[in-house]
Amino acid sequence: xxxxxxxxxxxxxxxxxxxLGGRRPAVFLDYDGVLSPIVERPEDAVMTPExxxxxxxLATRCPVCVVSGRDRPVVQRLMGLDGLVVAGSHGFDIxxxxxxxxxxxxxxxxxxxxxxxxxxxxxAVGGLDGVEVEKKRASVAVHYRRAAPxxxxxxxxxxxxxxxxxxxxxxxxxxxxxxxxxPKLDWHKGAAVRxxxxxxxxxxxxxxxxxxxxxxxxxxxxxxxxxLGVAVYVGDQEELERGTAADFVxxxxxxxxxxxxxxxx
Numbered sequence: 078x079x080x081x082x083x084x085x086x087x088x089x090x091x092x093x094x095x096x097l098g099g100r101r102p103a104v105f106l107d108y109d110g111v112l113s114p115i116v117e118r119p120e121d122a123v124m125t126p127e128x129x130x131x132x133x134x135l136a137t138r139c140p141v142c143v144v145s146g147r148d149r150p151v152v153q154r155l156m157g158l159d160g161l162v163v164a165g166s167h168g169f170d171i172x173x174x175x176x177x178x179x180x181x182x183x184x185x186x187x188x189x190x191x192x193x194x195x196x197x198x199x200x201a202v203g204g205l206d207g208v209e210v211e212k213k214r215a216s217v218a219v220h221y222r223r224a225a226p227x228x229x230x231x232x233x234x235x236x237x238x239x240x241x242x243x244x245x246x247x248x249x250x251x252x253x254x255x256x257x258x259x260p261k262l263d264w265h266k267g268a269a270v271r272x273x274x275x276x277x278x279x280x281x282x283x284x285x286x287x288x289x290x291x292x293x294x295x296x297x298x299x300x301x302x303x304x305l306g307v308a309v310y311v312g313d314q315e316e317l318e319r320g321t322a323a324d325f326v327x328x329x330x331x332x333x334x335x336x337x338x339x340x341x342x
Contacts, residue, residue, distance in 0.1 A: 086325040096307045100285040108145040110291030114330050135341040148213045168269020169215035187260035222254035267301030
């Protein structure tokens with residue numbers, strides 16, 4: 078648990094505004110747990126019309142980018158919004174509405190490895206009740222939220238064996254009831270955000286990066302913005318079982334919508 082309570086981005090709003098320093102925000106948003114609540118079935122995490130309206134309004138006032146562990150086309154479909162920069166697969170696949178795919182150092186070269194690992198994982202645990210194997214462009218996600226405890230252990234054992242067998246090729250990013258098996262590249266949400274700041278020319282003194290995230294994968298982005306921008310953890314901090322590099326907290330998706338609405342005005 079964090080050593081001290083973070084200030085709240087709404088209840089301590091003057092402090093939050095002071096952190097922005099009067100600069101134009103460049104807003105980076107995780108999807109699950111930030112723009113849509115965490116749900117039992119990942120395919121049900123559709124953004125509400127109210128949240129969609131707020132995000133669309135905010136995008137007319139400042140740059141807005143969605144940074145998600147989901148495959149980019151999937152998160153775009155769930156959002157139901159066009160015109161936003163979207164970084165899917167933890168930033169491996171970045172798309173710009175006018176420039177198309179943004180090619181970066183980690184954008185390709187791992188496809189055969191992902192295919193091979195997907196086949197292995199499906200064969201090992203794909204038939205277990207409550208276990209869902211999701212192949213993404215740059216990873217294999219093994220969801221186990223609905224699995225029985227014994228089958229969750231089987232998933233964990235499989236992931237640990239993969240890491241032990243291929244330590245130079247693979248890394249595993251744990252999430253909320255999911256393991257993300259990825260190529261072992263120095264690329265993550267933090268690297269993607271830093272890349273986007275340069276690619277979108279958002280590095281001026283009049284711009285402040287603002288990142289909202291809820292998961293352990295968002296900590297890379299929080300750390301990347303340390304001293305550069307403002308990071309907001311979304312969730313109940315009392316239940317957080319790790320430290321966080323965030324600067325502020327919001328308790329829920331509803332509070333995210335409220336904060337974004339204040340920025341859109």
